[in-house]
Amino acid sequence: MHNKTLAELAQGLQSGEFSSVELTSHYLDRIKSLDEKTNAFITVTEEHALAQAKQADQLRADGKAGALSGIPIAHKDIFCTEGVKTSCGSKMLDNFIAPYESTVTQKCNESGLIMLGKTNMDEFAMGSSNESSFYGACHNPWDLDKIPGGSSGGSAAAVAARLAPIATGTDTGGSIRQPASMCNITGLKPTYGRVSRWGMIAFASSLDQAGPMAQTAEDAAMLLNVMAGLDLKDSTSMDQPVQDYTADLNNGLEGLRIGLPKEYFAEGLNGSVKAVIEASIKELEKQGAIIKEISLSTTNLSVPAYYVIAPAEASANLSRFDGVRYGYRCEDPQNLEDLYKRSRGEGFGDEVKRRIMIGAYALSAGYYDAYYKKAQQVRRLIKNDFANAFNEVDVIAGPTAPTTAFKMGEKTSDPVTMYLEDIFTISVNLAGLPAITVPAGFADGMPTGLQLIGNYFQEAKLLNIGHKYQQATDWHKKTPEQFA
Amino acid sequence: MSIDHDQVAKIAELARLNIEPAQMDQYAENLSSILDLVDQLQAADTDGIDPLANPLDAVQRLRPDQVTETNQREHFQKNAPSADKGLFLVPKVIE
Numbered sequence: 001m002h003n004k005t006l007a008e009l010a011q012g013l014q015s016g017e018f019s020s021v022e023l024t025s026h027y028l029d030r031i032k033s034l035d036e037k038t039n040a041f042i043t044v045t046e047e048h049a050l051a052q053a054k055q056a057d058q059l060r061a062d063g064k065a066g067a068l069s070g071i072p073i074a075h076k077d078i079f080c081t082e083g084v085k086t087s088c089g090s091k092m093l094d095n096f097i098a099p100y101e102s103t104v105t106q107k108c109n110e111s112g113l114i115m116l117g118k119t120n121m122d123e124f125a126m127g128s129s130n131e132s133s134f135y136g137a138c139h140n141p142w143d144l145d146k147i148p149g150g151s152s153g154g155s156a157a158a159v160a161a162r163l164a165p166i167a168t169g170t171d172t173g174g175s176i177r178q179p180a181s182m183c184n185i186t187g188l189k190p191t192y193g194r195v196s197r198w199g200m201i202a203f204a205s206s207l208d209q210a211g212p213m214a215q216t217a218e219d220a221a222m223l224l225n226v227m228a229g230l231d232l233k234d235s236t237s238m239d240q241p242v243q244d245y246t247a248d249l250n251n252g253l254e255g256l257r258i259g260l261p262k263e264y265f266a267e268g269l270n271g272s273v274k275a276v277i278e279a280s281i282k283e284l285e286k287q288g289a290i291i292k293e294i295s296l297s298t299t300n301l302s303v304p305a306y307y308v309i310a311p312a313e314a315s316a317n318l319s320r321f322d323g324v325r326y327g328y329r330c331e332d333p334q335n336l337e338d339l340y341k342r343s344r345g346e347g348f349g350d351e352v353k354r355r356i357m358i359g360a361y362a363l364s365a366g367y368y369d370a371y372y373k374k375a376q377q378v379r380r381l382i383k384n385d386f387a388n389a390f391n392e393v394d395v396i397a398g399p400t401a402p403t404t405a406f407k408m409g410e411k412t413s414d415p416v417t418m419y420l421e422d423i424f425t426i427s428v429n430l431a432g433l434p435a436i437t438v439p440a441g442f443a444d445g446m447p448t449g450l451q452l453i454g455n456y457f458q459e460a461k462l463l464n465i466g467h468k469y470q471q472a473t474d475w476h477k478k479t480p481e482q483f484a
Numbered sequence: 485m486s487i488d489h490d491q492v493a494k495i496a497e498l499a500r501l502n503i504e505p506a507q508m509d510q511y512a513e514n515l516s517s518i519l520d521l522v523d524q525l526q527a528a529d530t531d532g533i534d535p536l537a538n539p540l541d542a543v544q545r546l547r548p549d550q551v552t553e554t555n556q557r558e559h560f561q562k563n564a565p566s567a568d569k570g571l572f573l574v575p576k577v578i579e
Contacts, residue, residue: 010516031547097563099562099563113520191540206537206539232547235545298528301528324572325572325574326563329575338576345504346502354514354515356501357492357495358515360499361515361519364498367560371522371525374526377534380533415514415517416520419518431539432539
């Protein structure tokens with residue numbers, strides 16, 4: 001049952017092959033017996049899930065079920081879920097029971113999806129390896145000694161280990177695509193503003209975007225149909241019509257112009273990863289796509305620009321965690337300043353503290369122009385670079401990450417080395433563009449993802465290319481042996 | 485750009501973060517290497533380029549100035565460490 005895609009599960013429920021309670025129990029049993037290996041979940045909401053499943057079965061019996069009614073899903077622990085712990089991977093929110101539901105999870109609930117639980121993540125979504133979670137590192141189902149990627153590593157591992165058929169993730173600098181690539185699943189980061197950020201714990205507000213994580217592009221399209229749309233509660237949500245993202249999946253690729261940025265295939269890209277990506281591009285060419293070399297000359301500036309803008313926004317967003325109203329509070333504060341400093345010093349982990357300090361520094365008097373303003377100017381250069389590229393090509397293709405998943409602990413002592421894991425994903429967030437990663441093969445035994453970047457609101461085209469690629473290949477069907 | 489202990493202490497003060505003295509070396513080293521990375525920005529020619537704050541160049545959407553939310557004070561205070569008569573109770577911090 002757990003190797004079925006979303007479309008197959010919907011069919012199984014529709015035909016009565018199994019009920020939602022049976023399906024949900026199957027996944028809950030798998031989580032119980034297998035999750036100690038991956039640590040993909042922070043919270044499992046068994047009772048809640050079974051109650052939702054019963055309700056879904058009743059709706060189906062009454063002829064009122066929707067397309068996805070009764071199918072389980074795992075939510076990244078960054079989404080507020082009413083009455084359920086929402087920790088954001090942090091000690092700071094270890095005791096936080098959200099009093100309201102995020103728009104994304106609300107939409108999932110309304111469509112009849114069953115919440116299995118909340119998945120592990122880097123603390124406050126800051127990280128590329130899922131090692132900074134207060135709840136311990138999450139493990140890659142393909143090699144338990146390796147990282148699953150971050151920060152949506154728990155969601156990626158849960159789908160890869162078939163502990164959930166689909167999951168939600170968020171992507172600030174590559175946090176959906178990079179773990180999806182490292183765990184052999186499909187992940188889509190939509191255009192900035194396509195999916196509501198309301199009720200999603202903010203990291204860097206001008207970069208954060210929620211999106212689907214799934215086994216296939218078709219499944220991701222079905223989940224995006226649920227998630228996307230204008231939300232008046234989020235003032236950055238875009239008022240653009242939502243299309244049916246499954247409608248164009250089977251369009252042919254003849255004449256599609258695909259740009260390969262030479263900077264994405266230069267030094268720094270692992271040779272085995274490069275070979276896998278080149279082979280995957282050949283497959284798209286075989287289907288009629290026209291391949292063209294392009295240049296994105298600002299690529300090397302994206303990581304430095306990101307590590308000014310994201311920490312600056314994070315330092316402002318995380319100032320709300322002061323130990324006063326909710327969240328972690330230190331023992332016996334001596335005065336107000338002591339309360340703030342010790343609550344924050346004890347409640348936040350090292351990576352979060354590093355980023356808050358970089359942000360505070362970049363925004364401080366005397367450094368604002370040199371760092372923050374400069375980074376925002378570079379951000380426009382990056383956006384312009386993409387705009388020029390899209391005058392020549394329809395989509396841009398390349399690797400999702402420069403390496404496959406690395407060993408735990410390998411990069412924790414050197415944050416800058418870790419930051420470079422996101423070099424191919426970060427510029428997409430700075431420009432606000434949509435991008436997808438699809439399983440493209442294995443390099444030295446570990447999964448590798450092909451990334452496709454589209455122009456604004458071109459999610460359907462990316463899903464279409466991903467789907468056509470998956471119809472011609474079977475990389476996405478491969479599952480880690482001990483989770484088969 | 486190299487950051488020393490005093491500067492780490494100053495930034496931590498600005499950010500209202502308590503940093504243990506034993507961790508100062510590690511923070512100084514890490515923050516210095518991050519600032520070295522960030523300094524690569526200085527090589528970019530940004531003369532006459534407008535800063536970009538929103539990736540879509542969008543402006544804040546406004547709504548009529550009308551109350552749309554219902555009062556859920558009790559519900560929202562349920563999760564507070566301590567609340568009484570509709571108020572958050574916090575540790576005494578002013579003598």
